[in-house]
Amino acid sequence: MKITNLLRELLFPVIAVLVAFVVGGVIVWIIGDDPFEVYGLLLGSALTWPDGIGYTLFYATPLIFTGLAVAVAFRCGLLNIGAEGQLYVAAFATAWVAIKFGGAVFTPAAGAPINYAWASLPAVLLVPLAVLAAVLVGAAWGAIPGWLKARFGAHEVITTIMLNFIAVALISYFTQYYYKAPGDPIMQSVPVGAAAHLPRLGDFIPGLPSRIPVNIAFLLAILACALVYVFLWRTKWGYEIRATGANPSAAEYGGISVRKQIVLAMAVSGGLAGMVGINEVLGYRHLYYHEFSASYGFTGIAVALLGRNHPVGVFIAAILFGILLRGGIFVDAFSEHVTKDLVEVLQALVILFVAVGVNYRWMSNKFSLLRRSKV
Amino acid sequence: MTEILNIGLLFSAIRLATPLLLAALGGMFSERSGVINIALEGLMLAGAFTAAAVTYYAGSPWVGLVAAVAAGAAVAGIHAVACIRYKADQVVSGTAINILLTGVPALLSGAFFLSSGSTPQIPKENLIAWTPIFIAFALVPLSYYALYYTPFGLRLRAVGENPEAADAAGVSVRLLRYTGVILSGALAGIGGAYLSIGQSSLFTRNMSAGRGFIALAALIFGKWRPVQTMLACLLFGLTEALAIQLQGVPIGGEEIPNQFIQIIPYVLTIVVLAGFIGTSRAPRALGIPYQKEK
Numbered sequence: 001m002k003i004t005n006l007l008r009e010l011l012f013p014v015i016a017v018l019v020a021f022v023v024g025g026v027i028v029w030i031i032g033d034d035p036f037e038v039y040g041l042l043l044g045s046a047l048t049w050p051d052g053i054g055y056t057l058f059y060a061t062p063l064i065f066t067g068l069a070v071a072v073a074f075r076c077g078l079l080n081i082g083a084e085g086q087l088y089v090a091a092f093a094t095a096w097v098a099i100k101f102g103g104a105v106f107t108p109a110a111g112a113p114i115n116y117a118w119a120s121l122p123a124v125l126l127v128p129l130a131v132l133a134a135v136l137v138g139a140a141w142g143a144i145p146g147w148l149k150a151r152f153g154a155h156e157v158i159t160t161i162m163l164n165f166i167a168v169a170l171i172s173y174f175t176q177y178y179y180k181a182p183g184d185p186i187m188q189s190v191p192v193g194a195a196a197h198l199p200r201l202g203d204f205i206p207g208l209p210s211r212i213p214v215n216i217a218f219l220l221a222i223l224a225c226a227l228v229y230v231f232l233w234r235t236k237w238g239y240e241i242r243a244t245g246a247n248p249s250a251a252e253y254g255g256i257s258v259r260k261q262i263v264l265a266m267a268v269s270g271g272l273a274g275m276v277g278i279n280e281v282l283g284y285r286h287l288y289y290h291e292f293s294a295s296y297g298f299t300g301i302a303v304a305l306l307g308r309n310h311p312v313g314v315f316i317a318a319i320l321f322g323i324l325l326r327g328g329i330f331v332d333a334f335s336e337h338v339t340k341d342l343v344e345v346l347q348a349l350v351i352l353f354v355a356v357g358v359n360y361r362w363m364s365n366k367f368s369l370l371r372r373s374k375v
Numbered sequence: 376m377t378e379i380l381n382i383g384l385l386f387s388a389i390r391l392a393t394p395l396l397l398a399a400l401g402g403m404f405s406e407r408s409g410v411i412n413i414a415l416e417g418l419m420l421a422g423a424f425t426a427a428a429v430t431y432y433a434g435s436p437w438v439g440l441v442a443a444v445a446a447g448a449a450v451a452g453i454h455a456v457a458c459i460r461y462k463a464d465q466v467v468s469g470t471a472i473n474i475l476l477t478g479v480p481a482l483l484s485g486a487f488f489l490s491s492g493s494t495p496q497i498p499k500e501n502l503i504a505w506t507p508i509f510i511a512f513a514l515v516p517l518s519y520y521a522l523y524y525t526p527f528g529l530r531l532r533a534v535g536e537n538p539e540a541a542d543a544a545g546v547s548v549r550l551l552r553y554t555g556v557i558l559s560g561a562l563a564g565i566g567g568a569y570l571s572i573g574q575s576s577l578f579t580r581n582m583s584a585g586r587g588f589i590a591l592a593a594l595i596f597g598k599w600r601p602v603q604t605m606l607a608c609l610l611f612g613l614t615e616a617l618a619i620q621l622q623g624v625p626i627g628g629e630e631i632p633n634q635f636i637q638i639i640p641y642v643l644t645i646v647v648l649a650g651f652i653g654t655s656r657a658p659r660a661l662g663i664p665y666q667k668e669k
Contacts, residue, residue, distance in 0.1 A: 027479075031486035079466055154648035157413065157466050158595065161588050162641040169634040177632065298474055305467065339485040344478030351471035352453075355463040 012357055013306045013313070017320070020349035024342060031337045038338050042327035052326060054202075054212035058284075060322030061214070062087070062276040062293075064221040066300025067307060067314035068228050069142075069273035074309045075232060076265035077245040082145055082160025083273035084297030085167030090138035090274025092171045095189050095281045095288035097133040099179065102126050102193020106181050116179070116190055123195040127282070130196055131220075134278050135271040141167065142270015143263055150259035156266070168291065175290055187290035198283040217279035224275060225311040231268070232311075241265050273297065294325070295344075302347045305354040321347065384616050389508065390574065392612025394419065394566040394583075396511040398590035399597070399604045400518055401562030405451075407522065407599060408555030409535040409660040413469030414454050416587025417476035418560050421450045422567025424480035427494040427578035428487065436503045436572050440565065447564020448557045450476065455556035459549055462664035473587070481580050494571075494578040502576055507569035512605070514562070519601040531555055535658035538665045548665045563587070592644035599658065614639045 025035035046052045066083045073080035098104070103120025107113040121129070145159040172187065179189040198217060202210035232238035243251040244261040252258050280292055299321055306320070307313025324347070328340035398415045405412040412418075425446035430439030454472050457463040484490050522528035533541040534551045542548050570586075571578040589611055597604030618636040 027482065031482060079464075081470065148645065148649055152649040154645070154650075158588075158592065158648060159645055162592065162644050165585060165588075165641045166638045169638045173632050173634040176634075295474075298470065301467070301470060302474075337486040339482060341478040341481035341485070344474060345482060348471045348473075348475035348478060351474065352457060352463075352468060355467040355471060356457050356461040358464070 009308055013308060013317070013354065016306065016350055016353040016357055019353050020346055023349050024346045027345060028338055028342065033335050033337050038331055038335050038342070041334060042331050042342075043323065044327075045330035046323040046326040050208050050212060054208055054214050056319065056322040056326045057201075057218050058212065058214040058322075059325040060318045061218045061221050061279045062296040063299055063303050063318035063321050064315060065224065065275045065279070066273050066296050067303030067318050068224055068311060069269040069271075070300045070304035071307065071309040071311070071314050072228060072232070072241070072272060073265055073269040074304055075245045076241045076261055077248065078146075078149070078156050078262065078265060078269075079301075080142065080145075080160060080266065080269045080273075081157055081297070081301065082142065082163050082270070083300050084293060084295070085160070085164035086138045086141045086270040086273040087276040087293060087296060088164075088167045088171050088291075089141045090134040090270075091277030091281050091292070092174065092189075092288050093137035093274075094130045094134040094277045095192055096179070097130045098126065098192035098196035098282065099190060101129060102196045104190055104193045106190040108182055111182075114182075114190075117193065120193065121195065126193065126195045127198070130282055131275075131278055134274045136274075138274015138277070139267040139271035142273065143267040146263040146266025149266075150262045164297070171288075172290055175288060179288070188285075189288040191287045192281065196282050197286055198278070200283070213284045215279065215283035217275075217283040220275065220278060222315070224272060225315050228272070229311045237264065241268075273300070299347055302351045302354075305351060305358075384613070384620060387616035387619070388609060388613040390612070391615045392608040393508045393511045394569050394574075394586055395590045395593055395608040395611055396605055397507065397514070397566030397569065398563040398587055399594045399608055400511075400514050400601065401447075401559035401566070402591055402594045403518065403522075403559075403599055403601065403604060404531065404555045404562070405559035406555075406594065406661055407535045407658055408531050408552045409538060409658055409663065409665070410455070410458055410552050410556050411465040411469065411662045412451075412454070412556065412559050413466050413591065414451070414472035414587075415559070415563050415590050416583055416585065417469075417473040418447045418450055418563035419567035419570065419583040419587050419590075420476040420480060420581070421560075422447045422564030423571040423582055424476075424484070424494070424567075424578045425564070426568035427497065427571040428484070430497055430572050431495055436497075439572055440503065440506075440568050443564040443568035444561045445564075447560035447562070447567065449560070451557050451560020451563075454560075455553050458556070458664065459552050462666075465662055465664075477581055480578065484578070493580065497572060497576045499576070502572050503569075504573050507565060507573050510565060511569075515601050515605045522601065532658070534665075535660055538660050542665075542667065548667075552665070563590075566590070589640050589644075592640060592647075595657075596644060596647045598656070610643075611640045 028035045028038050046056045069083050070080050099116050101119050101121045102117060104116045105113045145156045145163060148154040148159050149156045175187055175189055181190045198215045200210050200215045202208040202212055232242060240256045241261050243256055244258050248258050276296055281288055303314055303317040303321055306317035324343045328343035331338050332340040398419055402412045402415050422443035426439040426443035429442035430436045454468055457468040458465045484494055488494055530546045531551050534548050538548045570582055593607035593611055594604050596607040618633060621631060621636055
């Protein structure tokens with residue numbers, strides 16, 4: 001890539017973020033707080049050690065996964081808004097495996113212990129099994145809209161949004177009727193078996209207390225970035241996905257089955273989104289807590305766009321949003337008028353400005369098989 | 376079972392369909408002109424918040440309603456500028472607007488009302504429970520007429536099907552698309568206003584709860600035509616009413632879990648999109664930013 005192109009690619013997300021912060025600052029000023037003070041609090045509280053950085057990395061972990069998910073889909077020319085639903089079904093699946101095979105026994109306040117498990121596997125078997133469940137179920141839930149698009153031309157934006165709602169409802173059903181502890185007013189499953197608990201980074205890193213929930217899943221996220229890079233730029237399948245995204249008709253002419261790529265890309269995307277469940281269920285709550293996602297799926301879109309659909313960019317963008325999430329809590333508590341919704345507003349502004357900036361140069365391919373259909 | 380299928384259910388369905396219908400008709404004008412409008416959800420929220428806040432201060436729901444229309448139109452204006460002037464990806468822009476409107480009302484209500492996202496309760500005299508329903512259903516024949524029997528409607532449709540030809544014939548593609556999008560904001564704003572000052576008495580965070588997306592689904596289900604869209608909205612309203620009624624009521628001895636009824640609109644939409652219920656053909660130029668040839 002030429003140096004000027006590269007510089008423009010890198011500079012442009014930075015500009016989008018800066019403009020978003022400026023507009024956000026104006027909104028803060030309208031509400032009656034000092035923008036500089038608010039931003040100082042926002043960024044400052046996220047960069048302290050150990051709490052700031054620890055929590056920032058913890059909040060960034062699910063965003064890395066969803067950012068990668070959306071990025072891979074974008075590389076194929078698809079917009080995966082279904083990461084939210086994919087991560088929910090995957091999180092439930094991983095909890096299910098960790099309950100069923102982890103020897104989960106729950107003792108209600110009054111009564112005999114209830115055995116929810118079929119087996120009690122050791123951690124070395126249970127954890128990989130649970131991880132695999134998350135990835136496969138997420139991939140399956142992602143493959144559905146992929147197939148609907150490839151086979152029927154149904155637009156993936158609408159189908160994924162619908163499937164998000166369906167996922168939440170279905171999982172709510174299973175949790176409520178089968179896996180909720182009797183008498184528990186909270187919509188959550190029983191705790192998973194102890195063998196499925198992921199160690200926290202605080203257990204290994206001196207100076208990082210174990211009370212901070214950042215765990216092995218963060219390392220898994222870094223690994224996922226590397227794997228996505230290798231997949232997209234060093235394998236045949238990745239090449240085909242990128243070719244399909246760049247110019248579907250040329251790809252088809254060159255012998256690539258565009259339909260297959262759509263399903264594959266959506267499946268990979270869903271699998272990546274599903275890995276959020278590993279962080280949440282195995283590494284943090286140790287149970288399935290219904291609707292735990294703080295819009296990780298939608299934020300993933302912002303992360304992918306800002307990171308220009310590249311694993312390195314996604315990682316950096318996810319850290320940025322992790323900083324915003326962490327800082328947002330402090331801003332909420334310590335500033336007079338501003339609440340942590342400011343973070344959401346900043347997110348939305350970033351997406352908007354990136355969307356506006358990108359398409360200045362895009363030419364739409366009129367003969368594309370992936371022409372936006374039926375939305 | 377038959378006790379449920381009564382006239383009360385029908386009224387419920389109509390009430391629940393009203394916000395969907397308003398948003399869906401708005402979406403129709405936008406999408407018929409060629410601009411995808413995923414932002415119906417956010418536009419409804421804009422209308423809902425503005426209606427509640429302004430009604431609280433002004434004491435009159437009519438002022439609130441007008442303000443809601445203005446707010447919806449303004450937010451839609453952002454979407455319009457991003458998509459038409461800057462040719463941004465319409466779906467991404469719409470998503471951004473949705474996220475924006477989950478955050479901004481909460482911020483503003485935190486600032487003005489010192490609450491965590493809701494507006495204060497509005498006294499009963501100041502609610503408009505019936506007018507939006509009339510507006511919504513009156514708009515069906517009105518938009519049918521406008522779309523198919525006026526020059527405006529013809530040009531709007533032309534711009535959505537074949538903007539190059541329309542441009543060659545002297546029609547301003549840009550102007551019509553702006554009109555379509557801003558109109559969608561105005562109508563969705565009314566839909567949102569009905570949620571906050573018609574169906575309830577305040578605004579709560581994210582109170583549209585996905586209705587904007589269901590409205591979009593109804594629009595697709597209704598093949599982007601006014602009367603079919605209305606029927607689709609009524610169907611979705613009916614399923615929502617049923618879901619409320621059937622909570623805890625056994626059917627054939629078994630209680631149907633609420634979640635299964637809740638997913639009916641979503642499943643139906645997918646079925647429609649997959650083409651199982653007739654072909655649903657979108658306006659041909661939908662989603663493609665118009666590039667004027669030099």
